[in-house]
Each structure stands twice: as C-alpha cells, then as structure tokens.
Amino acid sequence: xxxxxxxxxxxxxxxxxxxxxxxxxxxxxxxxxxxxxxxxxxxxxxxxxxxxxxxxxxxxxxxxxxxxxxxxxxxxxxxxxxxxxxxxxxxxxxxxxxxxxxxxxxxxxxxxxxxxxxxxxxxxxxxxxxxxxxxxxxxxxxxxxxxxxxxxxxxxxxxxxxxxxxxxxxxxxxxxxxxxxxxxxxxxxxxxxxxxxxxxxxxxxxxxxxxxxxxxxxxxxxxxxxxxxxxxxxxxxxxxxxxxxxxxxxxxxxxxxxxxxxxxxxxxxxxxxxxxxxxxxxxxxxxxxxxxxxxxxxxxxxxxxxxxxxxxxxxxxxxxxxxxxxxxxxxxxxxxxxxxxxxxxxxxxxxxxxxxxxxxxxxxxxxxxxxxxxxxxxxxxxxxxxxxxxxxxxxxxxxxxxxxxxxxxxxxxxxxxxxxxxxxxxxxxxxxxxxxxxxxxxxxxxxxxxxxxxxxxxxxxxxxxxxxxxxxxxxxxxxxxxxxxxxxxxxxxxxxxxxxxxxxxxxxx
Amino acid sequence: xxxxxxxxxxxxxxxxxxxxxxxxxxxxxxxxxxxxxxxxxxxxxxxxxxxxxxxxxxxxxxxxxxxxxxxxxxxxxxxxxxxxxxxxxxxxxxxxxxxxxxxxxxxxxxxxxxxxxxxxxxxxxxxxxxxxxxxxxxxxxxxxxxxxxxxxxxxxxxxxxxxxxxxxxxxxxxxxxxxxxxxxxxxxxxxxxxxxxxxxxxxxxxxxxxxxxxxxxxxxxxxxxxxxxxxxxxxxxxxxxxxxxxxxxxxxxxxxxxxxxxxxxxxxxxxxxxxxxxxxxxxxxxxxxxxxxxxxxxxxxxxxxxxxxxxxxxxxxxxxxxxxxxxxxxxxxxxxxxxxxxxxxxxxxxxxxxxxxxxxxxxxxxxxxxxxxxxxxxxxxxxxxxxxxxxxxxxxxxxxxxxxxxxx
Numbered sequence: 001x002x003x004x005x006x007x008x009x010x011x012x013x014x015x016x017x018x019x020x021x022x023x024x025x026x027x028x029x030x031x032x033x034x035x036x037x038x039x040x041x042x043x044x045x046x047x048x049x050x051x052x053x054x055x056x057x058x059x060x061x062x063x064x065x066x067x068x069x070x071x072x073x074x075x076x077x078x079x080x081x082x083x084x085x086x087x088x089x090x091x092x093x094x095x096x097x098x099x100x101x102x103x104x105x106x107x108x109x110x111x112x113x114x115x116x117x118x119x120x121x122x123x124x125x126x127x128x129x130x131x132x133x134x135x136x137x138x139x140x141x142x143x144x145x146x147x148x149x150x151x152x153x154x155x156x157x158x159x160x161x162x163x164x165x166x167x168x169x170x171x172x173x174x175x176x177x178x179x180x181x182x183x184x185x186x187x188x189x190x191x192x193x194x195x196x197x198x199x200x201x202x203x204x205x206x207x208x209x210x211x212x213x214x215x216x217x218x219x220x221x222x223x224x225x226x227x228x229x230x231x232x233x234x235x236x237x238x239x240x241x242x243x244x245x246x247x248x249x250x251x252x253x254x255x256x257x258x259x260x261x262x263x264x265x266x267x268x269x270x271x272x273x274x275x276x277x278x279x280x281x282x283x284x285x286x287x288x289x290x291x292x293x294x295x296x297x298x299x300x301x302x303x304x305x306x307x308x309x310x311x312x313x314x315x316x317x318x319x320x321x322x323x324x325x326x327x328x329x330x331x332x333x334x335x336x337x338x339x340x341x342x343x344x345x346x347x348x349x350x351x352x353x354x355x356x357x358x359x360x361x362x363x364x365x366x367x368x369x370x371x372x373x374x375x376x377x378x379x380x381x382x383x384x385x386x387x388x389x390x391x392x393x394x395x396x397x398x399x400x401x402x403x404x405x406x407x408x409x410x411x412x413x414x415x416x417x418x419x420x421x422x423x424x425x426x427x428x429x430x431x432x433x434x435x436x437x438x439x440x441x442x443x444x445x446x447x448x449x450x451x452x453x454x455x456x457x458x459x460x461x462x463x464x465x466x467x468x469x470x471x472x473x474x475x476x477x478x479x480x481x482x483x484x485x486x487x488x489x490x491x492x493x494x495x496x497x498x499x500x501x502x503x504x505x506x507x508x509x
Numbered sequence: 510x511x512x513x514x515x516x517x518x519x520x521x522x523x524x525x526x527x528x529x530x531x532x533x534x535x536x537x538x539x540x541x542x543x544x545x546x547x548x549x550x551x552x553x554x555x556x557x558x559x560x561x562x563x564x565x566x567x568x569x570x571x572x573x574x575x576x577x578x579x580x581x582x583x584x585x586x587x588x589x590x591x592x593x594x595x596x597x598x599x600x601x602x603x604x605x606x607x608x609x610x611x612x613x614x615x616x617x618x619x620x621x622x623x624x625x626x627x628x629x630x631x632x633x634x635x636x637x638x639x640x641x642x643x644x645x646x647x648x649x650x651x652x653x654x655x656x657x658x659x660x661x662x663x664x665x666x667x668x669x670x671x672x673x674x675x676x677x678x679x680x681x682x683x684x685x686x687x688x689x690x691x692x693x694x695x696x697x698x699x700x701x702x703x704x705x706x707x708x709x710x711x712x713x714x715x716x717x718x719x720x721x722x723x724x725x726x727x728x729x730x731x732x733x734x735x736x737x738x739x740x741x742x743x744x745x746x747x748x749x750x751x752x753x754x755x756x757x758x759x760x761x762x763x764x765x766x767x768x769x770x771x772x773x774x775x776x777x778x779x780x781x782x783x784x785x786x787x788x789x790x791x792x793x794x795x796x797x798x799x800x801x802x803x804x805x806x807x808x809x810x811x812x813x814x815x816x817x818x819x820x821x822x823x824x825x826x827x828x829x830x831x832x833x834x835x836x837x838x839x840x841x842x843x844x845x846x847x848x849x850x851x852x853x854x855x856x857x858x859x860x861x862x863x864x865x866x867x868x869x870x871x872x873x874x875x876x877x878x879x880x881x882x883x884x885x886x887x888x889x890x891x892x893x894x895x896x897x898x899x900x901x902x903x904x905x906x907x908x909x910x911x912x913x914x915x916x917x
Contacts, residue, residue: 017873308750329752338750346750349743360740360751364733373731395878403875 004067005030006194007052007163012061014047014218021047022058023218029163029194034185036197036205039215040238040435041406045198048215049165052196053085054078065163084161086152088168092140099123099136102155119158126157131184145293146177153184164188165196170204174293175463175496182208200238201464202231202245214238239436246468247443250451254471255284258335258455259305259424264314266300266479274300276479277314282424282455287446289470289487290459293499297479298459299341302428305457306338307331308346319423332361335423339413339430341459343406347413350402354394355383357401358416382419390415391441407438414442418449425449425456431465443469463492477501522870528863529809532855540848549838561833562826568833570708573715574780576825578603578773578796580718582803583810583817584725585641585769590812591729592762593742598644598659599770599800600792601666602637606771607778607795608670608678609636611693611786614700614779615678625699626779630717633775634768640666641767642760649756655763663800667792674788692787702780714776718821721769725814728765738762773799802828805853808860827852 005028014022022044029035037045050056052063054072062069065081072078078085092101099120108115120136127133132150140148149169156164166185170178185208189195199205205212206226214222214237222237235243259282268274274297282288292298303309305316307328315324321334331338340346348357359368359379368379383397392411394404401409410430417425427446431439446469450456460466466473467487475482475498482498498504541551562572582599589596610633617628640662647653671691680694702712729735740748741758748755777795778786788795806824810817831845 017869019876306750307752327752327754328750332752340750342746345744346746349740349747351743352740356736359736360747363736363740363751369733373727374733393879395875399875399878400871403872 003030005064006066008064008067009048009052010062010064012048012051012058012063014044014051014056014058020218022051024061025215025218025220027213027220029196031162031192031194032189033210034189034195034197034208036199036209036212037215038198038200038202038205038212038234038238040200041433042217042435043215043238044218045215046167047218049085049167049196049198052078053083053165079159079161082160082162083165084156084159084163085165086149086156086167086169088171090148090152092148092151094141095139097137097139098134098143098151098154101140101151102136102158106159122158123154126154130157130187131180145172145295146174146180149173149181157188161193163194163196165198167198168200169197170199170201171461172294174499175492176500178204201462202234203464205234206231216240235436241437243436243440244444245440245464247440247447249447249471252285252451252453254286255453257281258284258319259457260315260317261305262315262317264301264304264316265312266297266304266309267312268297268300273312274479275304275311278476278479278481280457280474280481282457284423284455285450285453286471287450287456287458287469288484289466289473290457290476291463291466291473291495291499292461292476294461296476296499298461298476299428300479301476302338302341302426302457302459305331305426306336306340308340335421337417337420337422337425337454339410339417339425339427341428341432343409343413343433344402348401348409351400353398353400354387354392354404354412355379355397357412358383358386358419361416362419386415386419387412390445405435405438407434410434410442411438414445418445421452422449422454425454426459427456428459429461430458432460432462439465463495475499520870521866521873525863525866525870528859528866529811529856532859533852536848536852536855539851540844543844543847544838544840547840547844549840554834554838554840557837558827558830558834560830561837562830568829570711571829572822572826574710574712574825575797575829576806576821577714577718577780578777578799579803579806579825580715580722580817580821581769581773581776582799583806583821584718584722584814585637585766585773586804586807587810587812587814587817588725588729588738588769589641589762589766590807591742592738592759593745594645594648594759594763594766595656596641596644596659596763596766597656597801597804598640598662598767599773599803600796600798601659601663601800602640602767602770603774603777603796603800604663604666604670604792605640605767605774606633606635606637607774607786608666608673609633609639609771610775611678611696611778612673614696615693617697619697620699622699622701622703625697626702629700629779630772630775633771633778635771637771637774638764638768641770642764645760645763645767648763649759663792667788667790670786670788670792670795671790674786678786680785690787691790692783693785696779696784696786698784700779701784702776710782712780714780717772717776719818721772722814722818725769729814734761770800770803773803802849802853805856809856811863824852 007029009025009027012022012025025048027048039045047056051058054074054077063072070081072081093104099116102123103116103119109118123134123136132154134147134150134154140151169181173181185195197208206229209226212224212226212229212234213220214234216238221240231245235245261278261280264275264278265273266275278301290298300309304311307326310325315322318331318334318336323331323334344350368375380397387394387397390411392415393408401412430446431442446456458469470487472484473487473490474484475495477499478501482501483504544551544554561568563569586596586599610629613632614629617625644655644658644662647658648655674691674693678693680692682694683689702714705711705713729739737753737758740751740753741755745755802824806821807817809824810820828849831848835842835845
C-alpha cells in the first residue's frame, strides 16, 4: 500500500510511575481496514488508545492523521479529527432516549431549541445504511445490551467518525450478536473507514481483522496480516512462549452428584427473579461449565451456592449436606471451595498481605495458632508452600496483595481454595482479565482438581474457556438452564441460540 | 533479601513518615506568626513550651498524666477505625466509664486495694463498653451512622453525669452543708491508683495505658479476633465471603473501643488528686477533651496501637507545654487552644495525603522488588517469596481502611 495511512502513531512512549506503559510503539491504520490491537491486560493497548483519543498525552512520539502531524490534547479534539471511540462500558444516559443520547453535547441546528426530530431522522438513515436499526425515541434503559452498543456506534458515526476505536466490543454479546456486529463493521470499512479493534478473543480477531499488531509489556512484539496468523501463533506473540490453549484432559470416572441444586429461586439486587427454578447436578470428578450471556443469573447462582446471597425457594446440597441459606462457614465445612467472581471485591483484601489473604478462610484454624496467638512460623511455612506450589509471583509474603497483578491474585485465591480437600469447587469467571500464562495455569489446576474427584462448577462468559474445560455444558438464560450438552457434539452456534433463550428441542425442529 | 528490600524502599515511604511531623511543624509556624502578632517572642514561647512539657521530672510527669487518657482513647479509636467504624464517642465513653467505676466504688464495701482497684477499673471498662456497644449495634444491625450516634451519646452521657452527681451520687456532706457542689464524696482509698517513685502525682495510670496499647497490638495482629476486625474494616464483602460474622465483629470492635474510653474515664477518677468524680456541667470539664484529642493521637500514630504511645506522649506534651507557653509569654489562653486546634487540623487534613504516599510506595516497591528478582533469580523460584521474619512492629499501616480504589 503506497497511499498515506489515515493514522500513523510513531515511536509512542508513555511512562507511569514505575511502569513503562508504551515503549516506542508504532501503529498505523489505512482507510478501509480493520487493524487489531492484541495483547494481555496491562500490555499497553488501552494506554495507546487513550493517547490517540486525547485522554493521555504521550511522553515521546508523534501522531499523524492523513500524513499531518497533529496534537490531540483532549477527546473533544479527537472527535474534531473524526476519531470515534466505542468504550467497553457504555457511556450512555439510561433515562434519556436514543436520540437525546446521540445529540448530547452537540450544538443544535436550532440554537437554544432542540432539533431531536432532525437527529432522529439521521439516526434512522444511519441505521438503514449500516444495519444498526434502532428506535430513536426508545429510552436507553429499555434497550438490550446489543442495542445499546448500536447506539454507541451510531453516536460515533453521527459525529462523522472516520477512524473508530472499538474497545473489546464483543465482551457482552451472544455469538449471533457478534456476527451481526461484524457485518456492520465490515460495511463501515467498505465505506473507507478505518477500524481499530481491541480484543483478546483470538478467533474473533482472526475472523475480523486485516492486520494484527501484538503488544507485550508496552512493546510491539508482533505485526502480521491475518492470513499469516493462527490462534497459536498469536497467543505465542502475546505471551512470548508457546502456550496450550486447551488443557489435556484425561478420562476420569465420575461419581455421585456432589452438588445438587433443586428448584432454586434467587432474587437479584433489583428485586427481580435472577435464578428461576433452576435444577442442576454436578458429579464428583467432572467439570460442568455454565455458559451464558452476562447478567442471566450466573453471578446470583454462584453467590447463593457460596452463601453470599439467600435463596427464596429450593435447596442446595453439598456432598450430602443441606446448606440452603446457611452461613458461608457451614458450606465450607461441608466441603465447598469457592473462587468468587469479584477477585478484589470478595476474593481478596487488597491492603492485606499475601499471607493474610492466604489465611482468609482458615484464619482461626488451630494449625496456625499456638496458645491463642498466631504462630508466624507455621503460617509462613504454609503460605510459602502454597505460593511456590501455585507459582504466585510476589516479592515477599508480606507484600500487600493489591500491588500484585490480576493473574497472580487469581492464582493466590485458587491456591487458598484448593489448599483443603474440597468436595465441590465453584469457579466463577476464573480467568477473566487474567493474562494467558496465568489462565493456562489455572485451567491446568482445575483439570487436576477434577482428577482428584472434586465436582467443579465453572461459570464463564468466555465460550472458549467453557469448551476447553467442561465435561458437560449447561446454558443459562434468564435464570433457567436451557439445556445441558456434551461439548464434543455441540457447536458454537447451537450454544449461541440457547444463550439467546431458545431451547434445543425447538432448535432441532 | 532484607537488605535488598530496604534499598528498594521507595522515597514516598520516607516522605510518608515525615508528613505528620511536617504538619505539626507548619502548625507551630502558624502559631509563631500568631505570637508575633501579639508582640510575644515565638522563640521564647516555644522554648518555654518544650521546657514545660519535657524539661523536668515534674514536667514529664504532667505530660505523662495528660497523655494517659489520650492513649487509652487513642488505642480504642484505633481498634474501632480498623473495623472501619468512626468512633467519635470517646468523650461519652469516658464519662460512662467514670460513672460506673465511681458507682461501684461507692457501693462496694471497704475492700483491700488488690480486689478493689481491679473491680473499679473493670467497672469503668464495662461502663465505656456499654456506651460503645450501643452505637456499634445500631450501626451493625440497623445501619445507623455511627458518627451521629456516638456524638449524640456524648450529650446523653454528660446529662447523665450531671444528673447522677447532683442527685443519687452526690456527697451527702454537700447536702448537709447546703453547698451542693455536684461531686461525690471522697472515694474509698482502696480504689486510689497507687503512686509511684515517691512522687506526689505520678500514678500507675500511664503504665496501664502502655500495657493496654501493647495488648491491643497483640489483639489486632496476633489473634483471629484482630484479624476479623481488620478484615471487616477493609472489606465487608471479603469478610462475609470468608464466613466472618460481620455484624458481630463491628459490635465487638465498638465494645472494645468503648471499654478503652471507659478505662480512661476510670483512671481520671481514681487517679485524680481529689479522689472524687466532679462535674462542672460540661463533658470537657471531666475529660479534658481527651475523647476528641485521643482521635488525633491515634491518627498521629498511624492508627497503630504501638505508634500511638509516642504520639499520645507528644500530643500530651503539646497540651501541657501550651499552658507553660501561655504563662511564660503572657498571651491569652484562647491562643493556646487555637494552637492545639491548628495542629489537629493539620494532622487530620494531611492524613489522606500520607495514605496516598504509602499506597504509592508499596506499589513502587513491589514493582521494583519483582524486577530485581526477575534479574537475579535464575536459580529457582524457591527464594521468590522468602521474606524475612515479620517485623515485630509493622510500620504503621494504612489509616482508616481505604476502600479499594480502582488503580488506573
């Protein structure tokens, strides 16, 4: 391509105290292409994009738009330069209509009076052109997640964005919605727009991009066209070594149902039914994966099993003990281990040290006490062994946990939860936001635990993860199990339909 | 490893130690300006202040006695704040402790000191504990804001004191004479705090306070109860997940904090030179505002019981020295009060900045330590987490539990 790229970022360097977030990064986008920025959390993707969008200023390097060097001191200037950003977390006002959200912050063609009818007309036009149909008069809170995302894209297009940054746009979508989104994105590039796609879902990256740039620890470690790349080669570039995307799973004889859930009903934070008459059995020695779009009751289900939430109706039995609405400590005694979804919210205490966090559950256990006082020798021995066994990277046992990386915190939680001999393990989003190396390790440990005969319930929004780990997959939709399938027979599309609320019987017809 | 760690200590860490000291220095500089405006010599004033607080055995005795209730209350505040309960009720808890201790001393027969003294001190603790447990339970079970309820209970306590000392507990002699000064009769001698070193004033109170501070340190960092208190203070979500009874722990922390305040009140009564409980109608008349000043001592000590010992002593010195300054350079008493107020404002206001610095320091230190390990650590990860023996006194850790702030 001899033409001038619409965006060229040259030698971008950005330092934060103690961290080199971007180190001499080069990145460019040509009109009509999707250029993916791939990398783990903390690799510097967001920093680079925030510099482009004017939220940070680079310490070194320059940005060229259509060959001209520009200075982008704020998002307002970025928008003036026709740069649009679709944030992972929607920036919409729930109580306003679609048209009002789109017009927000823009001057009206009628001065002091609003021109929402003009805005609405334009929204409809854009919708027809790009497959983004939406009712401009609908209030945002009424919209489904996929529709909200359309509003975000329309907002950017309305502001005449030529260069669009999409920050993990697929995280909240069902596979079908992802396909729809990709159709729209392809039309946008066909019209000569440039797209920057940020994701860590490798198959999506391969499906959508023209070119891929991989970042690791702030540096560009790979630059390839999609034809030349495979999931393995990309993962290798991200991590810097060979990785296993799916753990080896030996055959395991399954035992009886160690976790039994019957007719469970749980009310969510907003007072609506989030788990709706759910039945589920998880057997000793199997991994049951729960797939579903975020917000369909997964969190409430896990929290109820773990004792953080009360059920309204129904029962939960752990290894033969009825633990329905018992305090968390009784579930622990029954043999439950629980890796909660909120790594920093529930799973650990940021200001506490590594040792203290490893003792979170067993802090009153006799083995750590001598005459009522903590026996620091015994504690150190126990914690040292866990840290080594689970390869938690920490300078000392006295380091506060909040200064460790997400992957290491997750390994620490797993180390703590697997340190007993759990009968049942609930792993809620076990690798979300965790680097590939740590995720690979966590998967390996989960599979090993299955060989020990633990019944494992994995709740994940990452379909790849569910496929890689599960012996059976249950799909949850609006608090109900739509069906349980064998991952060997199931396809992504089948699961997608079930995740959208269509039961397999009707799929077959 | 230890040497490597210390050389990797971030500069922010040292700056964090200096912040409260700098806050006091700046406050005193403002005091100097006020003195200059009043045509008094700040140099002479501060010299007299230091002399008055630390310059002689007598000065040190005064300072130690002034510091004693600060230390009791400060230790209690530390326990409550560690559980993320903002206890502003030190004043009321002191009064409640003084009252129950006094009542027990009046009611009990004339027992020997070995039994009598522990009995009245324990009664004082119980009185304060009740005054702390009430707002604790209201917060834990009904979500009542503890700042409001503890302040309200301060008011209730002072009215209760005024009623009891004017009525049921009043010295019968006051009624006979018709003077009706609201005070008790001279309490029985078995309840007097023993005096030390042949001094006329120095009793065992300061030493009890130091012992209590050490005990609180052991409780907070060496026992499961303390672990629970700190876990609840840092994250009720994580504590609940861990099966810790969050509500009971909040009540417990406030009960302990109240007991410390109650002990302070009892020591004031039984260590007083008149050996009576007296009221001038205000709380401060009894407590000397130690219930509030103890909060400052606790913050100055980084909410760590052991650091609160020197912090209380210094703050006690400031109060004693302030009076010396006032006498020496002949400035109005309000100036001394203002000076104390300014110190309080500066210490409290810079506390957040200090926490921020500590946070930054620990982030930077961890990054540096990991980096230096990555370089030097080809011979096995075994050493990776080999931190030394835990220091006997952890450096004053973070003050009121920072809620997990999203790191950028």
